[in-house]
Amino acid sequence: MSVTRTGPLPTGREAEYDVVVVGAGVVGCAIARALARHPLRIALVEASSDVGDGTSKANTAILHTGFDAVPGTLEARLVREGHRLLGAFAGEAGIPVEPLGALLVAWDEQQLAALPRLAEKAVRNGHRTTRLLSADELPSREPHLGPGALAALAVPGESVICPWTTTLAYATQAVRSGVDLYLGCRVEKVRTGDPWHRLVTRRGVLRTRHLVNACGLHADAFDALLDRRDFTVTPRRGQLLVFDKFARDLVRHILLPVPGPLGKGVLVSPTVYGNVMLGPTAEDLDDKSATGTTAEGLAGLREQGGRIVPALLDEEVTAVYAGLRAATGQEDYRCAAHPGLRYVTVGGIRSTGLTASLALAEHVLGLLADCGLDPGPERPLAPIRMPNLGEAFPRPYRDAELIARDPEFGMVVCHCERVTRGEIRAAYASAIPPAGPDGLRRRTRARGGRCQGHFCGAEVRALSEEYGKGAR
């Protein structure tokens, strides 16, 4: 196992792998982790300097049940399985999850009419626990809901999860179980061959027998490196607003919009960090790097959010961001095995990839077998326990025993998010240390709170430099 961000890649036998997974988003990391259960030489290769730095870091962080998927699709099956698998894994690995349940709130007659159909669809997707709530039942379930809600469909099991810890947990377990992780390592060319494909990067060349494309937004471009042109990825931007923690008491469930002909609408949802999120917008673009927000987008969100939970708009905004979903013009994932190339593409993982990640990984193992990979016997993965970032679970600043053992966990550095010096130190000493302040925020929440660094920015940076020195 090794994790590098810079410097030349290994050469000779060291550069030969059974499988190389390209793309260390939540999907690629899950695949690398699943492969790590077998006695294989595996590498995970990522262009960015951190895992989960693409779409995986900027989503709505919901662990879906898949109740509203298109029945019979691969997505429907993998979301359902993924929900179960990730729910269980989260408990073991220390990934914060809160099973709040969702309410699909109908605000007009058309949406009201859609609710029974959604309930039936849920049944076809294997979810029999949804329940229709009348307008009278809503105020007690969701006291701050705006006026005019006609009814709602309650969907138990929909949960909020920490997307950052999830990706990091997969990658950490993979690395601890022997996977080599190369960050800052964009694959620029693929020279296909037998028995080796040669992957050319600026840091050197890797050879691999099997290849997995988990490149997210760039899955089509990576396919093109192997002369495959099966689909095109259209980035669909989602802008989001994160409200202050004081908004958390305003919302009890994940408030989902009822999809209709007039577009998808936005959701209002608590986050595991104790905030409330509003979004996302849905805008089809052609620039895969357009993760900026727009004045119109944010104004539109506030308008929609103000109808759903009016009191939300009185609260301060903590963060604003945008993520890009990988749409492909088809209402399903685009997973394909290319046995002749010993190559698997995992494409079109649009807005459910976080939920489906573990099931997708199992599916990809099957596709790799179709490509002739014999993974060999299974062995247990290295056990891991991630630091908890969730507000609903004990955090170090409240842990008397931990502080007694190590006073640095009693030194709060980031006051808004109550991140301690000990956590920052531990992040830099972890298997996959952060590459910069954004990576540190995703591992600890430092600098991610309401002041956005006004109080702690200078100190967090100084600590990062101190602790980061020894980092690889």
Add this chain to the structure above:
Amino acid sequence: MNRTVDVLVVGAGPAGLAAAARLAAAGAGRVEVLERERAAGGVPRHCGHPGFGADRRGRPLDGPAYARRAVRAALRAGAVVRTGVSATGWAGPLTLDVTAPTGLERIRAGAVVLATGTRERPRSARLVPGSRPAGVLTTGELQQTVRMFGPGDERVRERVGRRAVVVGGEPVARHAVRALRGAGVEVAAVVTELPRAAHGFGPVPVLTRTAVTELLGRGRLTGVAVRGRGGGTSVLRCDTVVFTGDWIPDHELARARGLAMAPDTRGPVTDGSYRTVEPGVFAAGNLLRGVEPARVAAAEGRAAADAVLDLLAGRHRPAEGVPVVTEGPLRWVTPGLLDAVAATVLVRPDRHLVRPLLTVTQGGVPLRRERLRGSLAPWRSVRLGPEWTRGMDPAGGPVVIGAEE
């Protein structure tokens, strides 16, 4: 660990330290100040410019010198000032949960003074769209970075950048410009939506009636898009942008206790003696409404101390009085409640007002009208003495302070 003290002050800035100094000197018993930063003194510690009054010989004080004196005064009076100690929440009335390197504590107090200060709204809270590059700061972060190394240190430029745009036209923007230039960072422009900015920006161009419409750049900031008075947009090239001013009280503990908040200041409502609506809980300083000069915050701390002493002496009075609110081009007023003991109020205008006519009414009945000499700036408060509200009915309806030009 559970402990009891006589008075617990949260925040060792000018307000908290002044309160603690007076309380300790008056023999209030164990007076303990909690400060979550590693050093006491509050915001002035990071303000390396004069404007903090003068020492006994009349020499002007800068922020750090002011802060040192305030800390010394509190210690000399016998207050206990603990740094690196965070109050993280309430365990009950007058009881705070505390995290420190020495462990967790639950501290019960005879009275609690909240003096947690204020912060600047960052870019996100201002809903400035665009990408999320590095190089986006508030004055607070800028000043702390500069203080960490001292002006002129090359490492400051490494961290802060080479060419900055400062957003905001209030005096704090001037301090940001000064900190940047002192650190060798070129300041491309000060951008403000105000029609007129504070003066003293030196050679730096000030673009008034101009709004930042977008941040540009991936990884690192490359520029900010602005819309000027004509409505046309352009791009200012820079690798750093500092968002200044636009204060919001750091009211986390106050809100967590469920204290009433004034909608215009976003700080806890108090009466003229700095009592909040919760018996035994007081609030003073910039927590009440954002930035005022250190001496104003300190004076409020002292006044709050007097009210605490009253309480400790068994003369307990809950916050009381009639609400006081603003009207017209006035942004806020503090305190939020006026009781029978006529108090001084602070009023802040929304925009520049030239020779405004200030009015105070209650239930439609005029209490006072007076045309002020000179003009008001949106970054300075006016202090209205007790005569302004004389004659109001402590059992009546809200007192309304308005302004006309």
